[in-house]
Amino acid sequence: MLIEKLEKLKALLAEADRALVAYSGGVDSALVAKVAYDVLGDRALAVTAESPSLLPEDLEEARMQAAFIGIAHEVVQTHEIENPNYAANPVNRCYFCKSELHDTLKPLAIERGYPYVVDGVNADDLRDYRPGIQAAKERGARSPLAEIGITKAEVRELSKWLELPWWNKPAQPCLSSRFPYGEAITIAKLQRVGRAERYLRQLGLTTLRVRSAGDVARIELPPEQIQEFVQTTDLPALVAAFQSYGFVYVTLDLEGFRSGKLNQVLHLVES
Numbered sequence: 001m002l003i004e005k006l007e008k009l010k011a012l013l014a015e016a017d018r019a020l021v022a023y024s025g026g027v028d029s030a031l032v033a034k035v036a037y038d039v040l041g042d043r044a045l046a047v048t049a050e051s052p053s054l055l056p057e058d059l060e061e062a063r064m065q066a067a068f069i070g071i072a073h074e075v076v077q078t079h080e081i082e083n084p085n086y087a088a089n090p091v092n093r094c095y096f097c098k099s100e101l102h103d104t105l106k107p108l109a110i111e112r113g114y115p116y117v118v119d120g121v122n123a124d125d126l127r128d129y130r131p132g133i134q135a136a137k138e139r140g141a142r143s144p145l146a147e148i149g150i151t152k153a154e155v156r157e158l159s160k161w162l163e164l165p166w167w168n169k170p171a172q173p174c175l176s177s178r179f180p181y182g183e184a185i186t187i188a189k190l191q192r193v194g195r196a197e198r199y200l201r202q203l204g205l206t207t208l209r210v211r212s213a214g215d216v217a218r219i220e221l222p223p224e225q226i227q228e229f230v231q232t233t234d235l236p237a238l239v240a241a242f243q244s245y246g247f248v249y250v251t252l253d254l255e256g257f258r259s260g261k262l263n264q265v266l267h268l269v270e271s
Contacts, residue, residue, distance in 0.1 A: 006158055008148045010039050013118070018043045020114040022105055022141065023073070025062025027169050028152070029120030030069070031159050032144060036118070037071040046071045047108065049078040049101050052187045053174040055194050065166060078104050081187060091131075091181045097174070098132030102139035117141040124152045170207040171259055178212050192246045193217075199241050203233065207257055215248035223256030 019036040023029045023046035036044035066073035080086045086096040121143035159167035196210040209220040242250045
């Protein structure tokens with residue numbers, strides 16, 4: 001069944017004849033880039049958007065992954081932070097982010113002779129609140145994984161089967177996702193969160209978030225790691241580091257990490 005989906009993905013990309021992949025370096029878009037390159041060779045291009053909401057090390061990792069795959073890779077600059085609709089951080093912030101992305105990629109695709117942009121949206125993404133998907137569709141982008149019905153778990157399974165070393169790479173959404181809706185986003189705040197998450201990664205942690213609300217940093221870790229983290233981490237040193245980045249208070253979320261946790265306020269409003 002899974003191999004059948006892989007063959008459908010290959011057929012979809014082969015039919016396009018040329019593919020410009022909106023490539024973040026995440027496991028989803030990396031799978032699309034890998035299959036596109038396997039099918040199309042030099043008629044496939046991966047393009048990554050660089051902006052203040054992307055950690056420099058994540059961009060470097062995207063470059064290394066593209067080199068491993070063999071696909072041609074380019075980096076473009078996006079400026080969503082300059083859009084007041086984005087910076088105000090409304091509940092549909094991602095709509096304005098993806099609008100900027102695809103308003104940048106679509107002209108590039110037209111100029112280079114690609115029929116459309118393909119992205120890494122998977123079937124599970126369609127079941128979550130993802131206003132960015134609408135922005136991409138409005139600009140003619142296609143989502144091969146979602147069209148074929150490939151889920152996140154299947155993305156990882158296929159990536160492992162294709163021997164991509166990052167098949168189990170934790171999801172790493174843009175840094176703007178760390179802020180509660182309604183709190184304005186600035187470059188300084190993005191950099192503050194980025195430095196805090198980099199500090200935790202240097203401790204050997206991989207799945208994590210530093211949620212930012214005003215002067216408060218709230219650390220999210222997998223529930224099973226919380227006790228060991230508290231027992232083995234030099235907490236005063238961590239607090240001092242976070243405060244040097246600009247936070248005043250540093251807290252630990254006892255519920256633990258959960259992807260998309262800030263969206264729970266939307267469900268509360270709906271109920």
